[in-house]
Amino acid sequence: xxxxxxxxxxxxxxxxxxxxxxxxxxxxxxxxxxxxxxxxxxxxxxxxxxxxxxxxxxxxxxxxxxxxxxxxxxxxxxxxxxxxxxxxxxxxxxxxxxxxxxxxxxxxxxxxxxxxxxxxxxxxxxxxxxxxxxxxxxxxxxxxxxxxxxxxxx
Numbered sequence: 001x002x003x004x005x006x007x008x009x010x011x012x013x014x015x016x017x018x019x020x021x022x023x024x025x026x027x028x029x030x031x032x033x034x035x036x037x038x039x040x041x042x043x044x045x046x047x048x049x050x051x052x053x054x055x056x057x058x059x060x061x062x063x064x065x066x067x068x069x070x071x072x073x074x075x076x077x078x079x080x081x082x083x084x085x086x087x088x089x090x091x092x093x094x095x096x097x098x099x100x101x102x103x104x105x106x107x108x109x110x111x112x113x114x115x116x117x118x119x120x121x122x123x124x125x126x127x128x129x130x131x132x133x134x135x136x137x138x139x140x141x142x143x144x145x146x147x148x149x150x151x152x153x154x
Contacts, residue, residue, distance in 0.1 A: 022083050084098055
């Protein structure tokens with residue numbers, strides 16, 4: 001068996017579901033926690049430090065019979081922007097979707113300003129993404145800027 005064929009067999013094929021590919025290895029378990037994979041009953045395959053021409057090393061998560069909603073995709077983008085979601089049906093990839101931060105995040109992030117109205121009234125948070133590359137966001141209510149490493153996801 002060729003080395004290429006062996007590399008392809010490292011992770012089992014998925015009949016229906018989603019493969020999250022090109023996850024930075026240091027973010028893989030953050031993504032798994034964020035998606036609450038431990039609460040799912042789906043078949044899940046998690047692999048880390050696979051060889052990648054594009055990244056050197058990468059992480060992969062495959063979830064059987066799971067297709068993501070927009071708010072879940074936005075949560076992934078906060079932790080690991082630029083991953084690729086592969087939608088799989090009948091063992092065939094029917095779509096590849098790059099994950100990027102949207103212009104606005106609603107109800108996903110907690111404002112780290114204790115005096116912000118969103119921390120003192122029952123209302124959804126709203127953040128504008130002001131730098132997609134660096135992951136910097138700004139609260140629409142108190143205008144506090146939050147850098148990627150300081151973001152607290154609800």
